[in-house]
Amino acid sequence: MGKHQIKATDKKLDKEFLDRIVEIRRDLHQYPELSWQEHKTHQKIISWVKELGINNFREVAGTGLIVDIEGKNPDKVVALRADIDALPIEEASGLEFSSQNVGVMHACGHDGHTAILLGAAELLLRQSPMPCNIRLIFQPAEEVGTGANAMIREGALDDVQMIFGVHIDLNYSAGNVVAVEGPVNASADRFSIRLLGKGGHAARPHQTRDALVGGAQLVMALQTVVSRELDPGKSGVLTVGQFKAGQRHNIISGEAYLEGTVRTQEEAVREQIFSSLHRIAASIGELHELEVQVEMHEGTPAVINLEEPARLARRAAEIVVGENGLRELPSANMSGEDFGFYLEKVAGCFVRLGARPQGEVFPAHSSRFHFDEKVLGTGANFMVQVAKSAGEFLTS
Numbered sequence: 001m002g003k004h005q006i007k008a009t010d011k012k013l014d015k016e017f018l019d020r021i022v023e024i025r026r027d028l029h030q031y032p033e034l035s036w037q038e039h040k041t042h043q044k045i046i047s048w049v050k051e052l053g054i055n056n057f058r059e060v061a062g063t064g065l066i067v068d069i070e071g072k073n074p075d076k077v078v079a080l081r082a083d084i085d086a087l088p089i090e091e092a093s094g095l096e097f098s099s100q101n102v103g104v105m106h107a108c109g110h111d112g113h114t115a116i117l118l119g120a121a122e123l124l125l126r127q128s129p130m131p132c133n134i135r136l137i138f139q140p141a142e143e144v145g146t147g148a149n150a151m152i153r154e155g156a157l158d159d160v161q162m163i164f165g166v167h168i169d170l171n172y173s174a175g176n177v178v179a180v181e182g183p184v185n186a187s188a189d190r191f192s193i194r195l196l197g198k199g200g201h202a203a204r205p206h207q208t209r210d211a212l213v214g215g216a217q218l219v220m221a222l223q224t225v226v227s228r229e230l231d232p233g234k235s236g237v238l239t240v241g242q243f244k245a246g247q248r249h250n251i252i253s254g255e256a257y258l259e260g261t262v263r264t265q266e267e268a269v270r271e272q273i274f275s276s277l278h279r280i281a282a283s284i285g286e287l288h289e290l291e292v293q294v295e296m297h298e299g300t301p302a303v304i305n306l307e308e309p310a311r312l313a314r315r316a317a318e319i320v321v322g323e324n325g326l327r328e329l330p331s332a333n334m335s336g337e338d339f340g341f342y343l344e345k346v347a348g349c350f351v352r353l354g355a356r357p358q359g360e361v362f363p364a365h366s367s368r369f370h371f372d373e374k375v376l377g378t379g380a381n382f383m384v385q386v387a388k389s390a391g392e393f394l395t396s
Contacts, residue, residue: 082137172352186235209254266302
């Protein structure tokens with residue numbers, strides 16, 4: 001057995017259990033890997049799973065892993081998911097266990113999510129068999145939005161009736177849980193627009209069709225989509241994050257390029273913004289006699305929790321953290337999360353786990369991101385309890 005040994009038969013104190021999953025989290029944090037490159041992370045997870053005595057697992061989607069724990073009723077399956085990839089960020093947290101991989105960092109808590117699910121595996125094995133089979137999904141490539149679909153294609157949801165996932169959230173104190181019905185994350189789509197005109201000398205603008213001017217007007221016109229076309233009661237974001245045009249001070253640009261993102265919580269709003277974007281781009285092109293090429297790149301869907309799984313998640317949270325530990329979600333997070341692909345297939349709930357650290361707080365995707373590691377114990381216990389609650393519901 002390695003130094004990360006986790007033995008399901010141990011009768012150890014909660015502190016010793018937390019110390020083990022903190023050690024796992026810190027090991028993962030020191031050696032982060034980018035999406036679809038999580039090869040060493042993948043092998044570590046397999047090693048820890050084997051140390052638990054679990055041999056019923058499948059390696060899928062390159063660096064993904066599906067682990068099945070048998071319960072009393074094998075015809076029903078509850079899935080628990082953790083993401084395992086990191087971000088292309090140079091760490092500046094100053095932590096003693098900072099990333100050893102240059103330019104790569106666990107800056108979104110995925111190391112914590114993985115440790116939580118491994119901790120849940122230990123706790124599941126300590127208890128008497130669950131009401132039904134429990135599936136643990138260790139998923140790659142969440143940060144690029146393609147890992148969930150790859151896992152689904154390779155059978156992660158086969159026979160699954162309900163799925164749950166968690167995400168560390170620094171907006172809430174450690175010990176707080178947010179489990180609500182409805183939208184909790186937005187869809188995340190990308191668009192690109194190319195404007196083609198006729199370049200020429202800056203002193204002879206009448207001989208050109210200026211793509212830079214058309215692009216600048218397009219950037220400004222797109223700002224009116226949400227502010228003037230969207231129902232104020234609906235949520236939507238249209239951001240132009242990139243604008244490229246021009247080469248020199250005395251050359252009129254014959255080409256401009258824009259790229260941005262669209263975030264929505266409802267499919268009807270998503271389609272409305274897409275339509276507006278196409279219409280405005282075409283109008284600007286006609287106004288300036290420019291050829292317009294618009295490409296929409298659909299990304300992850302909105303994450304929408306269903307009523308029954310959300311109720312089960314709240315019930316589990318009450319058992320783990322008490323009624324006072326439950327928190328509401330003031331508004332849906334407009335960031336993307338590919339857990340939405342799972343929820344398009346089966347019922348489920350995506351839960352936020354409070355993890356605000358002491359001192360200054362740095363947000364997710366910051367080079368100084370860190371969280372309160374007490375959340376690891378809370379998360380592991382919550383995962384076990386929600387699996388039990390869902391299993392009892394499905395087999396009742």
